[in-house]
Amino acid sequence: MNNWNKQIADMLADGTVALVIGYEEGSTPQKTRPLFCHDAVAAERLVMDGRCTHNLAVYLTKKELLPAEGRIGVVATVNVLKSALQLMQENQIPEGRFLLMAVGPEGKLTELPDAESLRQYIAAHPLPDNPEVAALIEKIDAMSREERWAYWQECLSKCVKCYACRAACPLCYCTRCIVEDNRPQWILPWASTLPNIEWQINRVMHMAGRCTGCGACYAACPLHLPIHLLTKKLTQEINREFGTERPAKGNVLSTFSPDDKENFIH
Amino acid sequence: MSKIGVFICHCGENISATVDCARVAQAAAEMEGVAYATDYKYMCSEPGQQLIRQAIREHNLDGVVVGSCSPRMHEPTFRRACAEAGLNPYLCEIANLREHCSWVHEKGEATTQKAIDIVQGLVEKVRRNQPLTPIRVPVTKKALVIGGGIAGIQAALDIANCGHRVILVEKEPSIGGHMAQLSETFPTLDCSQCILTPRMVEVAQHPNITLYTYAEVESVEGFIGNFKATIRLKAKSVDEKKCTGCGLCTTKCPNKKIPGEFNEGLGTRTAIYVPFPQAVPNKPVIDKEHCNYYQKGKCRVCEKFCPTGAITFDQPDQFITEEVGAIVVTTGFRVLPTSFFPEYGYGRYKDVITGIQFERLASASGPTMGEIRRPSDGTVPKKVVFIACCGSRDPAKGIPYCSKICCMYTAKHAMLYQHKVHDGESTVFYMDIRAGGKNYEEFVRRAIEEDKVNYVRGRVARVYERADGKLVVRGVDTLLGAQQVEIEADMVVLATAGVANPGAEELAQKLHISYDPYHFFAEAHPKLRPVETNTAGIYLAGACQAPKDIPETVATASGAAAKVVSLLSQDDLVREPLVAVVNRCAPPVYSTCVGCFLCQTACPYQAIEREEIKDRQGRVIKTVAKVNPGLCQGCGTCVSFCRSKAIDIQGYSNEQMYAEVNALLNHE
Incomplete structure (x- = not known):
């Protein structure tokens, strides 16, 4: 048993936390899966390594899965931390409810109790850019407008509107999504090319300035549609227009700073 | 099933010259939900309005579309006519057939068809209209005047003499402002102090005026009729209740060589000082920056000589909050x-x-x-x-x-x-x-x-x-x-x-009022609303708008006071109900608002607040956004920003606009 597993087992035993969400070995050696530890015994099964790719932050807004009282520990990857920080800024996680923890390379457990410590940890642990994603975006950027439209039409015609992308995304936490709104019916509910494209455009626009780039939407898509390229590209656009800094309160599109570019006004 | 009446106006020949009004009325009669349609030469005339009133009564109409000129022109006229016939005025909509169609197109089939489409769009909208009632906002019958120069003195006295309570805040130890410094005034060469000081005394003695000198406005929240101002009372280090204003302390203070502000540096004053002999209130304050005790920890001479023991070195700055209905900004200028x-x-x-x-x-x-x-x-x-x-x-x-x-x-x-x-x-x-x-x-x-x-x-x-x-x-x-x-x-x-004064920009930002490139405060309209700001309930007077002489300053102060008094004379304000509203639905959801509050940062009017939905035991179930109808201007920024479409503008809901646009686009 690792030292950090022991630490977490102790926290569960002495009631510091009522639940710990982390990862355990999956059904194949290549994969891990999320684990909800309610007691010290289960803490032995926790693992943390490069195979942990699920974004556990998606559970933080699911009240039905969490105990009503007590703190909840999360053994988090950097992607989980980034999503959790964004959720904090959007008032979705009550202060002090979650104890986010990161596991260092030597198995050292770091507790990140507040937004500021999260921000510092994230800044100190930048994630490398995925060269495959960068190459794909470059390929699509090089296309003509018509080619690009044809590419996305072809790609999204396969979408079955299962909304797995929505379910996997920690920031898609609305109790009523726009696709469920029928007064008016903004987006036709069935799966066909145009409504599929409308759905993705809406999803991506709703992620503007919020997406943390974890790739959970792509990982969840049963058809492996490269929908993460859309959010990634939008993030690039926002970085280009407004810089990589995000306002501590509100959204990059809802707030104004005097050095924002105004070159969109012609 | 709706029973909508459609009334097509010829506007003399303004519409009928290029649009076949009779055909528009015929086409409207066949639209879904339309119970009655007609055309008339002058719908806005008394017989035209009578036509509408009669049709509402006879056909029991539950919605009205008037195809006429711009709603800016006659929407109030037709809504009033509807109300007179017992129909909620917000169930009446205007199809702009003049500016949007007849004036900008040639006579022809396509022009008439466009008029029909516009009417169709409005019919679809009215089918989804809800009756609305005007919003009433209560008014706190008290005014805040910021700045105690002649403008502030005049405004405060005028408001107070109308029977309303006034809070007058002055940052210096005495009111009077620049006018107290002047020798004689043009063009009559009468002594400035002789005409000003009686007014200063009147302010201090007026039962309706509360005077805070050596005080500054720290923050202002709220909206017209319901402002909440936090005022910092800077520590005077002198207990005003004990001080009799005998002035012994000012003669004993050893620090006598401080350039005096009142004499513009030409004379000197002591560290404990009254700015000038006619000051109101005529009680000293200690200037901490020049006081030996505060700077070096030794002296306390004033304390030793004060016959009433009024010197209090440990007095802290105090913060008080005042609820006011209107604010007059009279912060003046400098040279x-x-x-x-x-x-x-x-x-x-x-x-x-x-x-x-x-x-x-x-x-x-x-x-x-x-x-x-x-x-x-x-x-x-x-x-x-x-x-x-x-x-x-x-x-x-x-x-x-x-x-x-x-x-x-x-x-x-x-x-x-x-x-x-x-x-x-x-x-x-x-x-x-x-x-x-x-x-x-x-x-x-x-x-x-x-x-x-x-x-x-x-x-x-x-x-x-x-x-x-x-x-x-x-x-x-x-x-x-x-x-x-x-x-x-x-x-x-x-x-x-x-x-402009050095703090003008900061104050403007606190009050959310606009200012020009020189930091003078901006009027809502330079000619027709010269003492109002763009923020409802906040008024301007005097040289904080631009350099002004005394007669003009006093005139604007009395003008601003008249505006304040007309506001405070009402028990509540009536506003158009075309404001944003956060939806409510059945438990366990309560509202589709998820409380991300991104709308709060997008709102240009600070109209979005937090509301806690509680159960019967008082436990918070959910925190959602709430739009303050007193502040909301109905711009719709929050509506477009809300991902879950939890906010809608009353009278212009997503559903209504969607139906209207669809009707405009969906013809063959």
């Missing part, structure tokens, strides 16, 4: 110091002074008891040069505007100088003489003709001190063909530009 002008010696020459410093020299309560004596050696100057437009009307100095009061006070200064120094010689350099005002031109003529003030039209390039200590003024006389003029002077008075 540029001589140090602003490199060409006039950067403030190095003691005998180059500003106009306001000259006021102090000429004032009976000033450092020289009203004798004109120059600051450097106290001798009476025999030659004085006045320079108008110092900084003003000079884009190179960043002040392209005219400071407005300088022409008049310069004439007054020269006149006062001639009256006091009979063998003196005064010269005024000017660009133009702007003496627009009752008896103003006559006043300037009197200075030139009767008091023999030498007026030279031209700019002064430089003022410098010669080796023998004499000031030399070098300029041109443009009326003598730009001939160079050099005058030796004993004293030079600069009519420096009137500029």
Whole structure:
């Protein structure tokens, strides 16, 4: 048993936390899966390594899965931390409810109790850019407008509107999504090319300035549609227009700073 | 099933010249939900309105579309007609057939078809309209006046005399402002203090006015009728209740060489001081920056001598909150110091002074008891040069505007100088003489003709001190063909530009009012709403808008007071109900708002608040956004920003607009 597993087992035993969400070995050696530890015994099964790719932050807004009282520990990857920080800024996680923890390379457990410590940890642990994603975006950027439209039409015609992308995304936490709104019916509910494209455009626009780039939407898509390229590209656009800094309160599109570019006004 | 009435107006020939109105009415009659349709030559005329009222009653209509001119023109007319017939006015909509169709197209089939489409869009919208009732917002019957100069004094007295309570906040230890510093006032040469001080006393004694001096507005929240202001009462270090204002402390304070603000640095004061003998309130404060005790920890002389034990060194700043219905901003202006002008010696020459410093020299309560004596050696100057437009009307100095009061006070200064120094010689350099005002031109003529003030039209390039200590003024006389003029002077008075106070921008941001590039506060309309700001319930008066003379300042103050009084005379404000509303639905969801509050940062009017939905035990179930209908202007920014479409504008809901646009687009 690792030292950090022991630490977490102790926290569960002495009631510091009522639940710990982390990862355990999956059904194949290549994969891990999320684990909800309610007691010290289960803490032995926790693992943390490069195979942990699920974004556990998606559970933080699911009240039905969490105990009503007590703190909840999360053994988090950097992607989980980034999503959790964004959720904090959007008032979705009550202060002090979650104890986010990161596991260092030597198995050292770091507790990140507040937004500021999260921000510092994230800044100190930048994630490398995925060269495959960068190459794909470059390929699509090089296309003509018509080619690009044809590419996305072809790609999204396969979408079955299962909304797995929505379910996997920690920031898609609305109790009523726009696709469920029928007064008016903004987006036709069935799966066909145009409504599929409308759905993705809406999803991506709703992620503007919020997406943390974890790739959970792509990982969840049963058809492996490269929908993460859309959010990634939008993030690039926002970085280009407004810089990589995000306002501590509100959204990059809802707030104004005097050095924002105004070159969109012609 | 709706029963909508459609009324197509010919607008004389304005619409019927290019649109076949009868055919539009026929087509409307066949639209889904339309129970009655007709056309008429002048729908806005009394018989036209009667037609609508009658149709509502006879056909039991539950919605009305009037195809006529722009809603800006006659929406209120037709909504009133509907209300008279018992239909909720917000169930009446205007299809703009004149500006949007007949005026901009040729006569023809397509034009008539477009008119039909526009009507179709509005019919679809009205089918989804909900009856609305105007919003009533309660009004707190108390006003806050920020700034205790003549503008603030006048506004406070006018409001208080109408029976409303007033909070007057002044940042200095005494009210009075610049007017208290002036010697005589143009064009009558009556003593400024003689006319001002009775008003200052009236303010202090008025039962409806609460005066806070040495205080500043810290923050303002809320909206028209319901502001909440936090005021910082700076520590005076003197217990006002115990202090009798005997003034013994000010005579005993060992720190006597502090340049006094009231005398513009020409006189001195002590660290514990009353700004001037006629101050209101006439009780001293301790200036901590210059007090030996606060700076070095030793002294306490004032405490030792105070016969009532009123000195309290440990007094902290106090914060109080006041709820008010209206705010009048009267924070005034300042004039540029001589140090602003490199060409006039950067403030190095003691005998180059500003106009306001000259006021102090000429004032009976000033450092020289009203004798004109120059600051450097106290001798009476025999030659004085006045320079108008110092900084003003000079884009190179960043002040392209005219400071407005300088022409008049310069004439007054020269006149006062001639009256006091009979063998003196005064010269005024000017660009133009702007003496627009009752008896103003006559006043300037009197200075030139009767008091023999030498007026030279031209700019002064430089003022410098010669080796023998004499000031030399070098300029041109443009009326003598730009001939160079050099005058030796004993004293030079600069009519420096009137500029905004240093804290003006910060205050504007606290109050959410707009300001111009020079940090003067902006009127809602420069001509027709000159004392209102763009923020409802906040008014302006005096020189915080732009440099103003006393009559104009007092006029705007009384104007602002009239606006405040008309607001405070109502028990509540009635507003159009076209505001954003956060939805509510059945438990366990309660509202589709998820409480991300991104709308809060997007709202330009600070209208979005937090609301806790609680169960019967008082436990918070959910925190959601709430739109304050008193602040919301119905712009819809929050609606477009809400991802889950939890916010809608009443009267312009997503559903209504979607139906209207669909109807416009979906014809073959």
